[in-house]
Amino acid sequence: MKFEINFERVYPHPPEKVWQALTDRAALGQWLMETDFVAEAGRAFRMWCSDGAGGKDTYLCAVREIDPPTRMVWSWVLDGRQELGETLVEFRLEPVAGGTRLQVTHSGDRDPETIERFKGGWPVKVAQLAAVLDGGDAPGVAR
Amino acid sequence: MDVYHAIADPNRRRLLELLSEDAHSVQALMPHFDVTIGAVSQHLQILLNGGLVTREKQGRFRIYKAQPEALKEVHDWTERYSRFWTSRLDRLGDYLDRDRTP
Numbered sequence: 001m002k003f004e005i006n007f008e009r010v011y012p013h014p015p016e017k018v019w020q021a022l023t024d025r026a027a028l029g030q031w032l033m034e035t036d037f038v039a040e041a042g043r044a045f046r047m048w049c050s051d052g053a054g055g056k057d058t059y060l061c062a063v064r065e066i067d068p069p070t071r072m073v074w075s076w077v078l079d080g081r082q083e084l085g086e087t088l089v090e091f092r093l094e095p096v097a098g099g100t101r102l103q104v105t106h107s108g109d110r111d112p113e114t115i116e117r118f119k120g121g122w123p124v125k126v127a128q129l130a131a132v133l134d135g136g137d138a139p140g141v142a143r
Numbered sequence: 144m145d146v147y148h149a150i151a152d153p154n155r156r157r158l159l160e161l162l163s164e165d166a167h168s169v170q171a172l173m174p175h176f177d178v179t180i181g182a183v184s185q186h187l188q189i190l191l192n193g194g195l196v197t198r199e200k201q202g203r204f205r206i207y208k209a210q211p212e213a214l215k216e217v218h219d220w221t222e223r224y225s226r227f228w229t230s231r232l233d234r235l236g237d238y239l240d241r242d243r244t245p
Contacts, residue, residue, distance in 0.1 A: 003147065004147070009236065018235075030238050106224050
């Protein structure tokens with residue numbers, strides 16, 4: 001079962017500057033998460049963020065593809081939930097009038113049998129799911 | 144086949160709703176639709192491929208059932224990461240505006 005969400009933003013800055021913010025460890029720490037990121041194809045890295053309960057979640061990631069300053073793909077999985085499989089985050093940059101268009105796609109592929117083992121909570125109504133998917137799926141869904 | 148495609152069509156959403164309430168054969172679903180049995184079967188096949196329904200044989204009939212856990216998993220994941228990326232991409236914008244290096 002595949003799923004994905006797409007985002008698109010235009011920032012009034014040149015692609016090189018946006019690329020720097022996506023590939024510099026200190027910059028990533030400022031806007032994304034604390035990380036030990038290294039901008040090199042094949043490199044594993046970690047990211048940390050608050051779990052909302054006083055602890056920290058660790059994400060295990062790797063640089064799958066890197067093509068400055070236009071495209072980068074990361075694999076991404078929450079530590080402790082590896083059995084659910086990796087997800088992929090793709091960043092695509094292109095120059096546009098007055099700045100840079102950044103597109104981010106986060107996608108996953110879950111085995112339904114694995115999901116079966118993580119049962120819990122109330123089933124979701126189809127309409128609820130559709131509303132969330134419509135929101136996450138539209139290009140340029142900004143907020 | 145991805146879950147977005149599976150749920151994009153109103154007939155498939157209706158099928159999911161009906162199958163969430165109870166398991167049914169194609170024949171039992173037919174009165175709820177204005178389309179041919181072939182079309183309903185095709186929609187069910189798409190939902191099967193998307194992992195949103197399962198199918199099992201009972202005598203002469205194939206019985207379809209919704210997979211609520213699959214729906215919930217996709218819903219939760221999508222909602223969580225939509226919120227996450229929306230806030231982080233806002234922060235990226237703020238970071239870029241603040242950062243003075245060219």
